[in-house]
Amino acid sequence: MSDVFLVLHGWGGNKPEHWQEHLVLKLKNEGVDVRYPTFPDPKNPNLAAWMTSLHSVLDKIPSDANLTVLAHSLGAILWMHHAGMSETPAHGPQAARVLLVAPPYVIREIPPLDAPPGAADFFPPPMSKTGIAAIGRETVIVASDTDDYSTFDQSSAYAGGLDVPIEKLAGGGHISPYYGYGEWPWVFEWALGRAALSPKPNK
């Protein structure tokens, strides 16, 4: 059974210093199978287009793969939409582990000022406990208490709605390079099964 790692970026795509970029690079250096799709027009995300893209990536993953998913920001919201459509999984294998990092909490009609057009349409994501369990054996939300896009209580509402655990990364902001999450050693170690939860913050 082969290991496959699927990395889902957020709105705007990722700058070179983003932890997901470092993660992909280091996983490739380990010689493992990494899938890191760039979603269509990342600066103007469209839910239907992103979902089509995600499904086609998932369809190419071997059904017996040991799949780990690492999603950030809008990528985590995309995964929740995928869950809402997947009470019976139709695309790819059930993931063994899913890490949803810093999902934004957005009122569709009143999005934050710096959200790109189209992003608001991703909200609210469906809260499908059945779907989230069907597409991932173990799903965990990681969120901080200093994220401009979500308070920790708001992120906890996602965790409650999806019936998954949540871990706090204190002071991690949006868990992006600006907040010190360029290279993030813990996430690499976790991906390879060499570190457990709780997540270890960068300092």
Next chain:
Amino acid sequence: MAESVFLILHGRGGNAVDHWQNHLARGLTNAGVDVRYPRFPRPEDPDLTDWLHAFRETLNEIPEDARLTVIAHSLGSILWMHHAASRQGLQADRVLLAAPPYIVREVPLAGQPLGTTRFYPPPMDKIGIAAAGRETTIVASDTDDFATFAQTEAYAAALRVPIYKLPGAGHISPFYGYGEWPWVLDWSLGRANFPPFPNR
């Protein structure tokens, strides 16, 4: 000269004794001014229709020519946004909206009663807001569990009103050091200006 009237709008749960709005009501009463401080129906499990009804009854009792100052907190601020969108009633002179929560109706926070979620999303009626109050200001903190400052800025931008940050003030409630809040009394009485002065 028009008479000054002060209208205080509480949030969900009503206010604990030590809440700054209780101190404010007392401080204003002691200053001899006209204070209206309605208690909304079933504050623990708010119903938007009932709250709006109670609010309008209070508003209708205020003389048309009054110089009205409104001081709202939390869900009371959201109530004001609903009122503004109805485009009814007299125009307030000054409106202070403190710590409006930012809640996704379909994904409410743990412990929020169902009735509360129906207050969201509040209408973003910038014309209604301008009609309901000559001068409206949002005050919010950057450590509020119910809204990030960036989320509250989205309200301010959509309503075309200024916003001030009260750093580290949480939900601007007694738990975060906002029992008695000298600045808000002084501001109400026209003795202090923006920006708001935080409690330490």
